[in-house]
Structure formats: C-alpha cells, structure tokens
Amino acid sequence: xxxxxxxxxxxxxxxxxxxxxxxxxxxxxxxxxxxxxxxxxxxxxxxxxxxxxxxxxxxxxxxxxxxxxxxxxxxxxxxxxxxxxxxxxxxxxxxxxxxxxxxxxxxxxxxxxxxxxxxxxxxxxxxxxxxxxxxxxxxxxxxxxxxxxxxxxxxxxxxxxxxxxxxxxxxxxxxxxxxxxxxxxxxxxxxxxxxxxxxxxxxxxxxxxxxxxxxxxxxxxxxxxxxxxxxxxxxxxxxxxxxxxxxxxxxxxxxxxxxxxxxxxxxxxxxxxxxxxxxxxxxxxxxxxxxxxxxxxxxxxxxxxxxxxxxxxxxxxxxxxxxxxxxxxxxx
Numbered sequence: 001x002x003x004x005x006x007x008x009x010x011x012x013x014x015x016x017x018x019x020x021x022x023x024x025x026x027x028x029x030x031x032x033x034x035x036x037x038x039x040x041x042x043x044x045x046x047x048x049x050x051x052x053x054x055x056x057x058x059x060x061x062x063x064x065x066x067x068x069x070x071x072x073x074x075x076x077x078x079x080x081x082x083x084x085x086x087x088x089x090x091x092x093x094x095x096x097x098x099x100x101x102x103x104x105x106x107x108x109x110x111x112x113x114x115x116x117x118x119x120x121x122x123x124x125x126x127x128x129x130x131x132x133x134x135x136x137x138x139x140x141x142x143x144x145x146x147x148x149x150x151x152x153x154x155x156x157x158x159x160x161x162x163x164x165x166x167x168x169x170x171x172x173x174x175x176x177x178x179x180x181x182x183x184x185x186x187x188x189x190x191x192x193x194x195x196x197x198x199x200x201x202x203x204x205x206x207x208x209x210x211x212x213x214x215x216x217x218x219x220x221x222x223x224x225x226x227x228x229x230x231x232x233x234x235x236x237x238x239x240x241x242x243x244x245x246x247x248x249x250x251x252x253x254x255x256x257x258x259x260x261x262x263x264x265x266x267x268x269x270x271x272x273x274x275x276x277x278x279x280x281x282x283x284x285x286x287x288x289x290x291x292x293x294x295x296x297x298x299x300x301x302x303x304x305x306x307x308x309x310x311x312x313x314x315x316x317x318x319x320x321x322x323x324x325x326x327x328x329x330x331x332x
C-alpha cells in the first residue's frame with residue numbers, strides 16, 4: 001500500500017487538467033459590494049481551478065508531492081510550468097487580500113487553511129520549489145495567524161465528516177508546525193486538541209458514515225490524538241475511545257458508493273480513502289500486540305481496494321479532488 005511512480009503519474013494528470021479549469025465552479029464567496037460579483041479566476045488568480053478553492057490548493061499539494069517523490073516523472077516540466085504560471089507575487093498577494101477583506105474571517109476555516117499549510121510544508125521539502133514557497137509566505141503567515149486567533153475562541157470542536165471537521169484541520173496544521181519548528185503554533189494546536197478530545201470515551205462510531213461524508217469523525221480524531229499523545233500514551237486513550245472496534249462493521253468495512261456522478265455521494269470514495277490514511281496512521285502508534293492494530297490494517301486494505309480504482313472515474317465530481325486522498329492513503 002505504497003505510492004508507485006505509475007500511480008503518481010496518473011494522479012498528477014487530474015490536477016494538471018483541473019487547475020486551469022475554471023468551470024464548473026463552486027464559490028464560497030462573501031460579497032461586500034457589487035464590485036465583488038466577479039468570476040472565480042478574477043477573485044482567485046492562483047486557486048480558481050479544480051471546482052473550488054480548497055481543491056485547487058490540495059491539487060498543487062499533490063503535484064508538489066509527486067514531483068518531489070518522483071523527479072523523473074514524464075510530467076515534471078508541466079508541473080513546474082503550472083507553478084511558475086500561477087505562483088506569481090502579484091497573484092498570491094491578491095489571494096492574501098481576499099482573506100483580509102471584511103466579512104471573510106471564516107473563509108475556508110479550517111479545511112482550506114490546513115491544506116494551505118500542508119502545501120507550504122510540501123513545497124519546503126521540494127528542492128525545485130524555493131521561489132514559489134517564498135512567494136507563498138505572506139499567505140502562510142495569514143493562515144497561521146488565523147489559527148492562533150481562532151483556536152482560543154472555538155469553544156467546541158466540529159465533529160462532522162465534511163470540510164469543517166476540527167480534527168482533520170488540526171492534524172494537517174500540526175504536521176506543518178512541527179516540520180517548520182513553529183513552537184507557538186504547535187503549542188496552540190496541541191492544547192486545542194487536548195482540550196477538545198482528551199476526555200473522549202466510547203465514541204459512537206455506529207453513527208458513521210453520513211451520506212455525504214468524506215472524513216470519519218472518529219478516525220480523524222484518533223489520528224490527531226496519536227500525533228498529540230505519541231506511542232506511549234495513545235494506546236490507552238484509543239482503547240477507551242473505541243473499546244469495541246471489532247464489532248463496528250460500519251467502520252471497518254468500506255462505504256458503498258451508489259452514484260459517482262453525484263457530487264455528494266462521490267464524497268464516500270473520499271471517505272474510504274481518508275479512512276485508509278487514518279487507519280494506517282493510528283496502527284503505527286499501537287503496539288503489535290494491540291488487537292486493534294491488525295483489525296485496522298485489514299480494514300485499510302479493504303477500503304483501498306474499494307475506492308482506489310475509482311479515483312479517475314470519468315466524473316469531474318470526484319476527479320477534481322479524489323487523487324489527493326488517494327495520495328494520503330498510499331503515503332510516501
């Protein structure tokens with residue numbers, strides 16, 4: 001269950017096509033005046049493609065990761081060209097200005113925020129990306145500040161299996177903070193995770209999945225707490241969090257996707273793939289003797305088999321984003 005160069009090449013083709021594709025487009029856009037009634041590309045000169053802002057962000061993340069892991073990819077020159085075309089100082093300053101305009105303090109919070117930091121983290125690791133990463137810094141600073149301002153006032157976590165999920169956003173942001181050695185951001189994220197989740201017991205996993213979910217609320221929380229608690233303390237927490245894992249067939253077996261042309265039902269392929277990412281990450285923090293470890297790894301294989309073949313389904317509803325979650329599932 002590891003990414004191959006053939007898979008990386010196939011996955012890269014999807015954002016290479018989507019990142020310049022302006023329509024169809026799902027805008028989440030607060031208008032402050034009639035002047036704000038503009039096209040997606042006019043509003044977001046960098047992140048206008050791939051159907052919505054956050055999918056464009058993680059489309060670039062996918063390209064950067066594939067290029068870093070496999071610098072001999074046939075598409076490498078096209079990947080570099082699309083970064084050079086879009087990651088200009090002027091375009092990124094316009095993206096920053098969008099965040100700083102009135103009425104937009106919650107724009108893409110925290111899903112898009114977290115993916116922006118994940119993109120910055122990936123560019124930090126890719127030797128060819130130094131200039132593009134430097135130009136992204138002011139937007140990274142804005143997002144970082146957004147987390148530091150927001151977490152103290154977010155009294156309760158959001159546990160749904162869609163974009164607002166708190167645990168998912170904290171996990172990606174925490175990975176960025178640790179790689180960049182940002183102790184202030186790391187402390188804020190760890191403190192928030194402990195405040196929200198450390199006392200959780202007997203998670204009601206029988207309620208999953210919801211009909212349009214692409215994240216498991218329970219497994220995302222488990223993955224985050226594995227990162228927060230570490231292998232020493234995490235197994236005890238997880239045992240109390242999901243004490244009857246073997247009985248939760250709805251969690252251990254993949255969701256059925258009845259119509260991949262439906263943009264909400266297609267989310268369930270993403271659920272299967274993101275569960276793989278979570279299951280593998282949780283299993284790494286459990287001792288080999290823990291009964292849940294083998295159960296999670298077996299379940300991860302089932303989920304991957306169910307949805308990996310459908311990443312390139314011919315339906316843009318899934319193709320504009322699913323390859324990112326396949327990359328998470330396969331890891332490096």
